[in-house]
Amino acid sequence: MHRKHFAVAFAAALTTLTMLACGAGAGDTSSAVSGSEGTNVEAAPEPTTAIGKVGQTITLTSELLGDKTVVEVAVTGPKQHTKEPGSFGSKPEKGIFLALDVTVVCKQGTYHANPFNFKFVAVDGTVFEQAFTIGFKPELHAVDLATGQKTAGKIVFDVPKAAISGGRVQIDGIGLDSNKPAAYWAL
Template identity: 65%
Template sequence: MRKIAMFGLAALAALTLACSSGGGTTSSVSGGEEQSAPAEAKEKTTTTAKVGQKVTLTSDILGEKTVVEVTVANAKQYKVEPGDFGSKPEHGVFLVLDVTVVCKDGTYHANPFNFKFVAKDGTVAEIALTIGFKPTMSAADLSAGQKTNGKIVFDVPKDAVADGKIQIDGTGLDYDKPAAFWAL
């Protein structure tokens, strides 16, 4: 019984060390100044950039470093999807943005589902599945030196766009947490 307890403690210590050694995604802005966050939000380390600025996401999990540069640019609104059979948005407007993802170090799974629209009141919208806005961003596994780009689309209320933000999720163990935002 003592051997099992010792093994359990050793396994717990190893897991704690693994999860605490370098995890977490950090973000930074280039191409202009980072926007200041309200005083109550200062405790968070999530970067907020302006649309058009490049954000660098960095994570280091157990010595596996990932560095990715992401740019969200050219926010445009549409009342109807382009094309002969263009659909109309259900919630107000289609918000269309150009995204570029460049893997600088390590590997990264670029995916349009890594992005969300967040309204001022905290309401979150996932990407809208449309076919008229070309080229669409596709999921891609990137290695250092590789990039992908394309459009992402959100169906959101028109009045939510002005104070809204685009969120990108973190990398590695932080895949389910916001890593950075772009203010519209």
């Protein structure tokens, strides 16, 4: 009987030690905001969700098992459209196409830039995914970036006009945090 309890206690202790040892670099994404006003908001050591204004650059940082990723992302130039550009442009189903310019710069490590990393979140918490459009050029395409590389393009959301006031653009985290919000840009 004592062997069984000892084995269970030993397994629990070993699991705890392994978790503590692997805890350095848990892969959490942190974020910081900088802007044209020269203000920087430093990220806390634990995971944070930065909130900046459209036009500001947000820095995402993640470290996992000694591999560090640092990415600067800027969301700028919000424009509302009642029709997609071009002679065959479609109309938005929900009210307005909100088009924004995005620039992603990989400062360290590697990063998979993807337009589907972005969502629009209305004040009431309603989340809107990317709209499928072809008229807004140049589009932000999914691409793998290495240190020193960058990409840019437009992202577009189909949202009710009333949702834009007070709404925010969300970017997902890096790596293990890819299913969590990492930062927001307020319109």
